[in-house]
Amino acid sequence: MAKVVVIGSGVAGLIAAAQASRDHEVVLVTKANLAESNTHYAQGGIAAVVSSEDTVAEHVADTMFAGAGMCWEPAVEVLCTEGPACINDLVNYGVEFDRKDGALAMGLEAAHSHPRIVHAGGDATGAVTSSALVETVKRTATDIHEYAFVADIVVENGRACGVQVLDADGLHFIAADAIILASGGAGQLYRHTTNPSVTTGDGVAAAFRAGAQLADVEFYQFHPTALAVPGSFLISEAVRGEGAVLVDAHGNRFMQKIHPLAELAPRDVVARGIQRTMIEQGGQPVLLDATSLGSDFLSQRFPSITKACRSYGLNWGKEPIPVTPAAHYWMGGIATDTFGRTSVPGLFAVGEVACTGAHGANRLASNSLLESIVFAYRAVSAIGQGWPADAPSVRWEQAGPLHELELKEPDHTQTAQVVDRVELQTLMWDNVGLARTRSELEAAMTQLHSWRPADPAHRLFPDWEDANLLLLARTVTEAALAREESRGGHFRLDFPETDPTQARPITLVRKA
CATH class of the missing domain: 3.90.700.10 (Succinate dehydrogenase/fumarate reductase flavoprotein, catalytic domain)
Known part of the structure; x- marks a missing residue:
């Protein structure tokens, strides 16, 4: 029996905790209450082939088309093939999907060739799913830490061995044989976002500091219709x-x-x-x-x-x-293989925090909850199974990356201005948002390098979040500068065409 620390309480974290509890000791850590996550606010539903009029091959094709030439097909195959069984598992967990004449009701969304979106509670799919899984985890998890912030992932002898957690009692260490990061995206990078306030990219930032490779971070999806x-x-x-x-x-x-x-x-x-x-x-x-x-x-x-x-x-x-x-949604994140394994042994990443390659440059509608569920199951199945020497051994190693960027730390002095979140969000919206240019991206990077995080000795949760947002803003801007084309969620006014030779990932590692 392994000790597994799961970080995050969206659908990916809840599924991972529930499944891992069958065979392992599970500690779940979440920085708000157990039910607060992007999952809770998800309206659209879950895409899966549950009709005889639909096929997995067509779901794969729709996903690949939406991904604008950047999807990794093995990950897409896993996503679409294993999706239907996951819907059945959610039903067994107590999720009551909407039905019509006794069968699952299915809706149509953009870029899908068939109605294949299942919903619960009309437009409350996330809340209904989250509620059922929260009750399951409360019964099965060994230990649950709410209102606990994961400050860092601890790596010893090249392997993740635990996490530093900050809560009302101060900073303390939780040892782990395996860590499953399921902490969500970083919607709070932008002034206008559909994401809740907790989505500050803490898991991606902590993994990056721990040495994990990031990929596709320039691809940020903006939902067309927010009120x-x-x-x-x-x-x-x-x-x-x-x-x-x-x-x-x-x-x-x-x-x-x-x-x-x-x-x-x-x-x-x-x-x-x-x-x-x-x-x-x-x-x-x-x-x-x-x-x-x-x-x-x-x-x-x-x-x-x-x-x-x-x-x-x-x-x-x-x-x-x-x-x-x-x-709305970050296609990029921590590079993983199809079992959620990152480049740091012992560290898994699932859900929006991860980059499996399944979404490419532009996520197909309602594939996000599906990805969280499918790869959470697969990550749990890989616990204790060893760690491939070439993990995450995904498409960016097969095809070769477009760029391998080393992100250097700025030379901060104590006279540098402490980052202000609203100013950072405004800068990202104006310069690194829906439409980008070299001059605006370079101006953004200059500004980002002029800011520093608050002193770690005095940080509260929001200060830790701001430090993470500052780090991730620099990764997104750096990658957006490097990709001199327009593709999916990345649009350059100065390079408006898609360049077939750039249909390869940009990866980032942190320079020590």
């Missing part, structure tokens, strides 16, 4: 899948002129189409028109969105609502 109000409440892509359309300030549809799939084009295409239209109309948000669906249908199919609209005085069954793009 254009404070908080950027997500308006699920499933709304467009049901027939809602995007219109400009004059009520005219514009996506038909941009892409043959119009509102159901890949997310990066729709997000940039919205951005272009907003610029043309002086920065005003575009409008999402769902009025043709009717108030009754909207309130039943999308109860959470209906409630949110009402809280802002909007009746989306009768009038279009204002929307804008917002940072």
Whole structure:
């Protein structure tokens, strides 16, 4: 029996903890309460082939197409092939998916060739899934640490052996035979984000400091439709899948002129189409028109969105609502193989914290929860099975990386300004957001190097988070500078075309 430390309580962490508890001693660490994660806020659903009219091959093809030439096909095959069984496992864990005439109800989302998105609670799939898994973990995990911040991953003799955790009692060490990082993405890098406040990239930053290789960090997906109000409440892509359309300030549809799939084009295409239209109309948000669906249908199919609209005085069954793009999902992260193994022996990464290569340059809608579940199972199955000498032995080693970047530490002095999160988020949104140029990226890097983290001796949770965001902002900016083309979630105004010779990953390691 191994001692397994699981970090994070989204679907990836909860699945990993529940599965590992069958054979191992499990300690779960999460910096908020057990139910607070990106999973809880996920509206769209889970993509999986659960219909006889659909095939795994078509799901693979749709995923590869959306990934803009950057998907690693072995990871995509694993994702799509093992997905259906994972849906059955969630049912066994107590997740009650929506049904129609006794069978699983399936929805259609952008870039999918078939309706294959299963939902729970209408637009509350994440909350329903999280709730069922939280109850399971409470019964099975050996030890649960809530409101505990993982400051660093400890490596001895080239192997991860535990974590330094900060909580109300101070800093202490938790030893581990295996560590499964499932701490989510870094949506708080950007001023406008659909992510909750806990998504500050702590796991990616800690792994990077511990020597783990990162990949694809320049690819950040901006969700096309967040409500254009404070908080950027997500308006699920499933709304467009049901027939809602995007219109400009004059009520005219514009996506038909941009892409043959119009509102159901890949997310990066729709997000940039919205951005272009907003610029043309002086920065005003575009409008999402769902009025043709009717108030009754909207309130039943999308109860959470209906409630949110009402809280802002909007009746989306009768009038279009204002929307804008917002940072949503990070395709890049800690490089792993198809069992979640990183370049640091003993350290696994699953979910948004990881880069398996399954999403490529642009994640296919509703593949994120699926990836979290599939690779969490696989990581647990690999505990105690040894560590390949060439892990993560994935596509960036087979095809050869476009660049291997060593990120140097800036020479900070105590006179350097301590980083301010709002200033960092604004800089990233303006210079390293939906559309990028060399001059803006270089200006961002200069500014990022002028900031320093707070003194570690006096850090509170937010100070640790800010230090992690500063480190990750530099990795994203460095990789965005290196990729001189436009592809998926990375768009360069000065290199607007896709370059076939650059269909290879950019990897980063931290220079000691």
